[in-house]
Amino acid sequence: MQIEHGGALDRAVMHFGGPPADWIDLSTGINPEVFPLPVISTAIWNRLPDQMLLASTVEAARIYYGVGSEAGIVAAPGTQALIQILPELKTVGEVAILGPTYQEHAFSFQQAKWHVSHCASIEEISESANVAVIVNPNNPDGRITSVESLVDLARKMHGRGGFLIVDEAFADPHPETSLAAHAGMDGLIILKSFGKFFGLGGLRLGFALTSQGTAERLKLRLGPWAVSGPALVIAAHAFSDAKRLDDYTSRLKIRRKLLADVLAEVKLTEIGGTMLFSLIEFEQAHKLHDELCQKHVLTRKFAYAPHWLRFGLPLDESAASRLHKRLVLAISAVQS
């Protein structure tokens, strides 16, 4: 089984042709602007990433995410690397996943022989589930679950001998939704993606914020030198540069407005989203996806939701303006 993901521009270009530079890739929720990179010294490339480097990045993450000193923080080569090993923390049981959502959570638990139950709301989580997964804000619809109900749920899952995974991949520009201040409580594992907000999906870096005990088990499972030296240096720099962060966030907001404006102009209805993507509803969303591919715009369609299309952010006004033109043509082709 292969789960479909955004980001497969290579396959789209192979299938629909055109010079790669002409394509507008809006298929992921990754900020299209790379956060300004620091100089990476030769020693960082050469040497195994040492404990001091790791510790300084973890401490910068603690301040950036707002995590108390009692919590454990685990750095991993992408949150995906954590998703792969989370099912091993408990003996096989039942995991409830609030969906529809990012599909790798269910896949990972299935691979580990867990029983996976899909729920549409917290209330639907069965009494027999001892692990729950909630992406918050959710991908792709942007649904937000309140901090209070998540804390309650973590407590409940811990009471059942399990835990709650809150995947905050898209929470950076929505800090009010984050449970980071609660990290360290028993039964709570928060996942943080570095690459999405900071526009560094290629870097592979993510964090788990959790109890000290769970953190130690995850670190042991990942083994030594799990994260590259350049990733640690880049993250420590990005977390700590308040001025650059402010400017960077401002540009993200402008980018998000450019997308909202384009979608409004072509009368596509946003039914959800986050600062990093928009979900629209459209009768023939899959056909629109394919027409957009013909015009070298890659969006994200969903096999399970034929009326949904997810748009990532255009880099700048020029990309937004090209997107607008191509959307007008694609919608008219679909409707003709």
Added chain:
Amino acid sequence: MQIEHGGALDRAVMHFGGPPADWIDLSTGINPEVFPLPVISTAIWNRLPDQMLLASTVEAARIYYGVGSEAGIVAAPGTQALIQILPELKTVGEVAILGPTYQEHAFSFQQAKWHVSHCASIEEISESANVAVIVNPNNPDGRITSVESLVDLARKMHGRGGFLIVDEAFADPHPETSLAAHAGMDGLIILKSFGKFFGLGGLRLGFALTSQGTAERLKLRLGPWAVSGPALVIAAHAFSDAKRLDDYTSRLKIRRKLLADVLAEVKLTEIGGTMLFSLIEFEQAHKLHDELCQKHVLTRKFAYAPHWLRFGLPLDESAASRLHKRLVLAISAVQS
């Protein structure tokens, strides 16, 4: 339990003081010269590493290592990430490890509840072991096991329902020792470290060369986007640049001779090694290690072998000359 490794310059500096730039770190087997880096485009940092990028790096690795098209190649964020998951390929059994050697193999199997038996030779491997691990050339003594006996052993282990792991972390400059041409045969898993020979320990990149079936299982276990985009680009570039590779290897040979000459001049006896490190025997090796630390030279001592000391390569003549001076002083301090 924490396994001691080389590369912990941060701790040595903290303990013994001195400006980090004054230290000569010879505690690892990583080439001290970073292979010239290519330009890494913004898109590579920004986007998730796509299938086409991964495939092109894997094909470059196939040619560089000399692996036939019938074998599977798995890219991982360091061979350590592979070592962490190899015990999962079979139900718990007995693993024989030819040692003394790199300790993470035993540790990983122990963590996964395998019975670990330590052997000094292939002949000692018990009939009950269904998995064997051989580092070739071995770390730290450089012992080389012949290709023929390794192929035989892989066949035998496969016959017992298991497999042989050949860790070729230090084999790049000793291609005649490599089993890469046999990759693909049942029961054989070869590990390749990218960072050691290419001087890029911070990058975190390694490969498994094995059968298609085992490769698919390892890929599934690692999950999507396991390796960073920059690592894939850098490796594809390094594997393919024959001219640069020749010059780079020549400089490595010079560096190795500089080390051998210094050790000979101070009358330290090399009892083993590879192109990337030397193992010497010395009555009071641990005391010499500590005296060298006082003089800001970090080497690798071994708790299990009080007469051994491993030296990595000095970068250039200046480093070799400083090493020489400090060794003379340290040896004289030990012997006084």
